[in-house]
Amino acid sequence: MEKAITKIVIVPSPGFSHLLSLIEFSKRLIQLSNALHITFLIPSLNSPSESSKSILKTLPSAIHATFLPPIHIDDLPEGTPIAAHLQLAVTRSLPFIRDALKSLSLTPNLAALVADLFASDSLICAKELNILSLIYCPSSAMTLSFCLFLPKLDQIVVPTTQFKDLHEPIQIPGCVPINGRDLLNPVQDRNSIVYELFLQKCKQLLHVDGIIVNSFKEIEQGPIKALIDETNGYPNVYPIGPIIQTDSTNSKNGSECLTWLNNQLPNSVLYVSFGSGGTLSQDQINELAFGLELSCQKFLWVVRAPNESSNFGYLNSHDDHDPFKFLPHGFIDRTKEQGFLVPYWAPQVQILSHNAIGGFISHCGWNSSLESIMNEIPIIAWPLFAEQKMNAVLLSDGIRVAIRPKGNEIGLVEKEEIGEVVTRVIEGDEGRELRERMKEMKNSAYETFQEGLSIETLVKLVVRV
Known part of the structure; x- marks a missing residue:
């Protein structure tokens, strides 16, 4: 009897680099299981870039990609940071994401929605359909550890104090000490709407079914140990790196x-x-x-x-x-x-x-x-x-x-x-x-890549074998 195909939906945030990482991740998923079909729902600002369209043409048949209708953000004030553009593009694409998911759910075995960190608003649609909600973090385990730690740090540091003005380095769980001025751009001004949006994203991370991070323990042993420490109360974390591009378009x-x-x-x-x-x-x-x-x-x-x-x-x-x-x-x-x-x-x-x-x-x-x-x-x-x-x-x-x-x-x-x-x-x-x-x-990295234990565990979770 032919094995049933399990469907996964992936929602990246606008921008080529995050899309690229998610594409390489999806290729690895289908290499490990021929019982998967992956659909990309891609929010976009203006028209898709030529580089994005070019790489999507190379996808294997088990991966399908759809650009959602472009979102226009002309109403944003001039100088609005790029992080706000990314998040609002996804938020305003929710009606299209919801409709696409409902259509996919009319056939069996829609199992999970995987959202980029900046596309986490789309996970509300996963909850509505009672499918797994997973976050993909295309950056380091150190960055992920900070994101999960930020809600606590926000409570520890006096609201009137900017992180960049702290005299002592910040100790993120499992990570090397870091000066506040070297933290992510979205948290540099705690009085801004960008900070509030980012803090909300970080709080959302605590309520998902799992988090996938593009790293591996040999280069980030401390951060990954902290991320998988059950006493921290974090969701399950899957370090599946290194996921990198293996070819590029000729020109x-x-x-x-x-x-x-x-x-x-x-x-x-x-x-x-x-x-x-x-x-x-x-x-x-x-x-x-x-x-x-x-x-x-x-x-x-x-x-x-x-x-x-x-x-x-x-x-x-x-x-x-x-x-x-x-x-x-x-x-x-x-x-x-x-x-x-x-x-x-x-x-x-x-x-x-x-x-x-x-x-x-x-x-x-x-x-x-x-x-x-x-x-x-x-x-x-x-x-x-x-x-x-x-x-x-x-x-x-x-x-x-x-x-x-x-x-x-x-x-x-x-x-x-x-x-x-x-x-x-x-x-x-x-x-x-x-x-x-x-x-x-x-x-x-090669040893970790060849073993593929973390990503294999993730496939088993999604396919429920």
């Missing part, structure tokens, strides 16, 4: 930069990229360009047009601007033998796995951090927004696979420091030591 930019890398020496090139949406100010672009030139090291730089908002590119596809015109005068000619410039996008999976790459200036998004570990690439930690400062603390102070530039009193990382740090990573003993630690992490 002219991609093939050209890979050809250039083929002509470079092993471990000799610094890769510079700030993720799918990170942007630098014009002043910082200038300092970075001069610093790379000053280092005399080979580099491959994914260049974006400048913007004072560090997350401007996260929900905005690149415009018609040539990003190279914002580089310092003469820089391209002076460094034509030293570096390779790519506008806006490059095939990061192939780049980080290339033997010419010896270091990575990274925004410390969790996807990029895991990809670095799996490819033994030392990190120069350059966080911009969201939880990236927390990841930078974990990478530099916790598992010690990164160097974090200090920057000056206004947060600008100057060319002299950039040149010095780049040289330390590419040529120095410090870089070799970081690479050795990365190798240890990679070997542990």
